[in-house]
Amino acid sequence: MASIHIEEIQKILFAQGNKDSLLDQDNGDGYFLDIRFDSSTRKASAIVDEEYNDKVITLDCPYGTVVILYDEEGQLKSIELS
Secondary structure (H helix, E strand, O other): OOOOOHHHHHHHHHHOOOHHHOOOOOOOOOOOEEEEOOOOOOOOOOOOOHHHOOOEEEEEEOOEEEEEEEOOOOOEEEEEEO
């Protein structure tokens, strides 16, 4: 199993030119980080989780607001931090 912390993802994205992945220390602007799990090459699973079908969950965490999106099959589509 691999693991990575949000801070590491932010630093990698910032190094790749995504300036909005880190908090701007100069003017206090927030950041936006979107971790996507959908892909044009992903095969449909044919398994539908009715409980999470097209559901959006929003909650607070130490990083700010987290939005978790599920697709039409109830599979994880993306996690957004802002």
